Amino acid sequence: MTYTVDFVTVSTVGLESSPVADALAGLRANEARYFRNKYDHVFTVEAxxxxxxxxxRVHRILREERGIVIASRPLEATAFQVExxxxxxxxxxxxxxxxxxxxxxxxKKRAVGFKLSEGMEVPEELASRFKFARQKSKxxxxxxxSFFVIKNEY
Known part of the structure; x- marks a missing residue:
């Protein structure tokens, strides 16, 4: 079932099993606000x-570009095109x-970005490879x- 992410009233729907569900919901809402404001795109996710x-797609690019396999269970995903x-x-x-x-x-404008919710540790599979910058979000x-540039075609 598709869920439209509301960035006015933040909800943990679909993220309840995360130990940092509130922060992850805020992170998801932050993305929704960005895409709404920049591209007038309604950010939806599904299980x-x-x-x-x-x-x-995400796992293939991580694996083929950097040999990264995320240990955590994926809860939600989305794919779309803007411009x-x-x-x-x-x-x-x-x-x-x-x-x-x-x-x-x-x-030259292709990249993979990683964002860590407040309260979580840096995952072991990323810790030795990336430095993480901090950013404040309401x-x-x-x-x-952190991020890396994609070198191959997908």
Whole structure:
């Protein structure tokens, strides 16, 4: 079932099993607000089991680009296109959010982003590979984020 993420009234719907469900819901709402304000796009998600294409796309790019396998269980995912950018998001039980930004017509603007919900530890599979910058959000508290540039075609 598709869930429209509300960034005015933040809800943990679909994320209840996460030990940082409130922070993860805030992170998800933060993404929804960004896409609404920048692209007038309504951010929707569905259970990861109902969005295997999005989950598989993110996992394939992580594996093929950097040999990364996320240990946490995916809870929700989404994939959509805004303007010339194909986006895919996966929200994990640990509080991790991974997004793939794939610009269709500019290979130099393709990246994978990692965002850590407030209160979660850096996952072991990312800890030795990335440094995380901090960012404040009214919806999500302190978000720690990092990214890498995608080199191959997908």
């Amino acid at each position: 990861a089991d109902d969005a295997p294409e999005a989950v598989d 010339n950018i194909r986006m895919a998001f996966v929200f994990y039980e640990s509080g991790l959010a991974v997004n793939v930004m794939y610009t269709v017509d500019d290979p 919806l999500a508290g302190t978000i720690r984020g």
